[in-house]
Amino acid sequence: MGLAATPQHLWAFDKRPATKNWVWITPDPAAADEMWVQRFADMKAAGIDAILLEVYNGRKAYWGSKRLPVETEWLERMIPLAKEAELELHAWMWTMPCLIPEIHEKHPEWFNVNRLGQSSLEKPAYVPYYKFMCPSRDEVHEFIRGTVAELCEYAIDGVHLDYVRHPDVILAKGLWPKYDIVQDKEYPQYDYCYCESCRKQFVDAGNIDPLEIDDPTKSQAWRQFRYDLVTNMVNNKLIPEAHKNGKLITAAVFPNWEMVRQEWRLWELDAVLPMLYHSFYLEDLKWVKQQCQKGIENMVAEKPLYSGLFVPALSPEELAQAVKLSLKGGAQGVSLFSYGAMTNAHWAALKKS
Ligand SMILES: [Zn+2]
Numbered sequence: 347m348g349l350a351a352t353p354q355h356l357w358a359f360d361k362r363p364a365t366k367n368w369v370w371i372t373p374d375p376a377a378a379d380e381m382w383v384q385r386f387a388d389m390k391a392a393g394i395d396a397i398l399l400e401v402y403n404g405r406k407a408y409w410g411s412k413r414l415p416v417e418t419e420w421l422e423r424m425i426p427l428a429k430e431a432e433l434e435l436h437a438w439m440w441t442m443p444c445l446i447p448e449i450h451e452k453h454p455e456w457f458n459v460n461r462l463g464q465s466s467l468e469k470p471a472y473v474p475y476y477k478f479m480c481p482s483r484d485e486v487h488e489f490i491r492g493t494v495a496e497l498c499e500y501a502i503d504g505v506h507l508d509y510v511r512h513p514d515v516i517l518a519k520g521l522w523p524k525y526d527i528v529q530d531k532e533y534p535q536y537d538y539c540y541c542e543s544c545r546k547q548f549v550d551a552g553n554i555d556p557l558e559i560d561d562p563t564k565s566q567a568w569r570q571f572r573y574d575l576v577t578n579m580v581n582n583k584l585i586p587e588a589h590k591n592g593k594l595i596t597a598a599v600f601p602n603w604e605m606v607r608q609e610w611r612l613w614e615l616d617a618v619l620p621m622l623y624h625s626f627y628l629e630d631l632k633w634v635k636q637q638c639q640k641g642i643e644n645m646v647a648e649k650p651l652y653s654g655l656f657v658p659a660l661s662p663e664e665l666a667q668a669v670k671l672s673l674k675g676g677a678q679g680v681s682l683f684s685y686g687a688m689t690n691a692h693w694a695a696l697k698k699s
């Protein structure tokens with residue numbers, strides 16, 4: 347394996363384009379346009395090439411949506427300013443969680459169900475916003491595709507998918523104390539989705555009802571079925587929608603993808619932005635490099651990987667080191683989470699790295 351892979355990777359290295367750095371930006375519509383002009387200029391000067399603006403958080407749209415509840419028309423304001431600053435603009439949207447009361451009332455069946463039979467609508471895992479829709483349903487695909495389509499009507503460079511997955515069946519170990527839990531195996535209250543649609547489709551494919559399997563956590567077929575539900579939606583619905591509109595499409599993905607049923611190595615995206623938040627996994631910065639290498643090796647088609655860095659857990663010096671290690675691991679740049687956590691010293695460190 348290793349020997350066969352080497353020449354291809356060397357060749358990939360030779361034709362690698364210049365690096366590209368990204369930053370995730372949470373909504374701040376209250377800041378005046380003049381302030382954003384300055385912020386964008388500063389980011390650009392520090393080495394940022396692309397911004398990811400959070401314009402849909404499962405609850406409110408930050409553009410003049412005709413189909414989602416609108417908070418304010420922030421995207422419309424930011425597009426010309428980003429263009430002026432020569433920054434790529436990617437519209438960051440939540441994918442599976444849906445926190446819109448009207449949808450809850452009209453379509454309770456869209457929401458996923460855990461192995462105890464509890465809908466995420468009534469009993470979300472971990473946090474109140476973990477109301478994930480089920481990826482087995484065409485109506486859910488269409489709802490999400492509609493959001494991608496509407497964003498593509500704007501003069502953006504791309505759409506960025508977040509939460510494109512199932513809920514975490516096992517959280518990253520560093521988060522266990524926060525929720526006061528120990529997840530030494532896949533417990534039923536965090537294990538999705540056992541809704542009627544999922545179970546029926548699995549049975550129709552020639553399997554037994556997952557609720558009748560002695561230990562469904564041991565069934566590779568059931569596991570793969572759930573990975574495939576997400577992959578099918580991404581590859582066959584969301585990516586074609588972006589591409590037919592001439593937009594790029596990327597996603598924020600998990601290094602421990604099995605735990606969120608997110609087999610992104612198969613996704614036909616334009617780039618992947620794995621969230622290599624080392625502190626969540628109680629790991630050090632070497633792990634960031636290893637995860638870049640692993641992610642690149644595992645993807646079936648060659649595409650850029652940008653290393654997602656968790657700034658609150660990085661001193662400015664560590665940020666510079668994480669950037670270097672990411673590039674050594676084969677990343678074509680980094681993506682910073684998030685803008686609000688970057689101090690002047692962090693920007694200075696990025697600029698030098
Ligand atoms: Zn389901």
